[in-house]
Amino acid sequence: MESSSGGRFDHYATPKPPAPIEGGPKGGTGISPEIDTCEIPLPNVRLEEVGTSEYFSGRKTVPPVGASIQVRTNLVGGRIAVETTRGNQSVGFLPTQFNYLLGCLKDGYKYKGKVTASADSPTPRIVVDLFSV
């Protein structure tokens, strides 16, 4: 098995980020120590509490595929909300595994993206792709 730092202690190592694979995923499949976690794209994020969101409560439907969304900078009930870019209506919460983004938001990062899948039934469901801007 290969050592990551050529026979030295790893705290002195500065490994380079892995070369991107042509046609491969843009990120989100693992954490490279050399990529700032705030900049890692977030593909296929399934939002939570979609059925009780402002958007669904008001319209009784979910936003269509392709709709522009962004991450709200302030917490909503202790959760990080995703909202429509137009109208700023919350469409759901990020799973709590993405709570670390709160620090990124404080650091000035903003996150935008698109709805990649959505359905009203059997339960309201939204999947989004997000990336830092």
Add this chain to the structure above:
Amino acid sequence: MKPEICLVGQVVVDVLHLKGKIAVRLGGIFHAAKALSALGCDFEIAYVAPAYLDHEIVSYAGELGATKVVKIGNVDGCPNVLLVGEPTEVGSQDYEFLLDQEHRCKLNLKEFENRLREKSFSDVIIFPGGFALNKILQTLKPFSARIHVDANFEPKNFKVFELLGRPLQTLILSTSSDTFLKIFKGDCSRICRAGLKIAHSFLLKENRGGSRYFRRSAINPVLVPAFLRKIIHSVGVGDCYNSIFTYLSHSVSQKASLIYASLIAGEYASSLSQSHFKDAVDRTLRITPDEIAKLQGVSLPWECRRTIHIYIAAPDFKSADVSQIDRVASCLEYHNFVPHRPVRENGEITDKSSIKERSATALADIKLLEQCQILLAILIFDDPGTYIEMGIALQRGIPVIVYAPNRITENLLTRELPILFSTDLDEVISELYNQAAKIHGK
């Protein structure tokens, strides 16, 4: 007054197997040192290690900004190398401490005593294991520093703490420790009582279910959620948590300091780069204490997990290779969930089974499924029974999680309808915690 913290413990060499590569790092008290360094805290190190590591320890401690490094004990007979087989702790961490039976430590506490006289530390955090704790406690007895002890490995008997002559400030223990599991038989109430007998406060860390902070001065514990995320290792993450909490509890509320510690420990587990970790610490501290105290996460106390019954839908047959099912079941038990393997519980149908036996077994499986709170499907190969069980659970509103280690299907409904479809067991365990916490919270 700015906290000044002294870390006391062994330095070991961690050898981690990470996705086909080996990472070799200074571990032991260095995990806590890296956290304090990232916070910009004044800290010193009083360490025990074999002589061959001394140069490296002094050099790296200096790089991290330790104001003083004192060797308090030498190790002979053992290289202090820790092999970590399961770095993400989906199940029991598979640690191998090389030549541990040959480990001999000779303490020399003169310089440490002098240092304690010269400097008045606000806090001393001790990580026992590999040295005589009684001598350290006797040495600290005349000094007023708050003493925190992470008792994950040692001591097995808390009576030794009487040597300090006063209560510890904090006793820290994990539900993964032998002390919790074997000595206290996983009994939270019992260990809490024992902890608060010898310490003002007792911090019980409950893996991905968060932690609870018990105090002599309060009836109810502070509940601290876990913030589950993709991690690359779990070694030293608890030590990082301890030191962050100790430092921040001087300036913010106990609840806020514990939640900062939990978030920052998650950052530590997500990177091997100290510079990126420091950036993450800086930005986490930009979250206000008010905001952080409201942050929602996963809170699932150890004993509550026994109410979560998980139906394992899988081809768990005698004729099949069930090693992956065994592994998952073992992980669930490690986390104190209650896994059910229907084929094991209700029996396996063969060609010779009667219609009556077949019917009774099928009904027993469905009854068991309906009694469970979550269904975990393990797709080792295309097994119609597993898909039918998934369908029944979905129809009944039971959360379905799919673990597909071999990526055997691209079927639309199988991938889209469950809460999670994943090839990654770490991700599956985290989602189980998420769903179980929601069920427990209802």
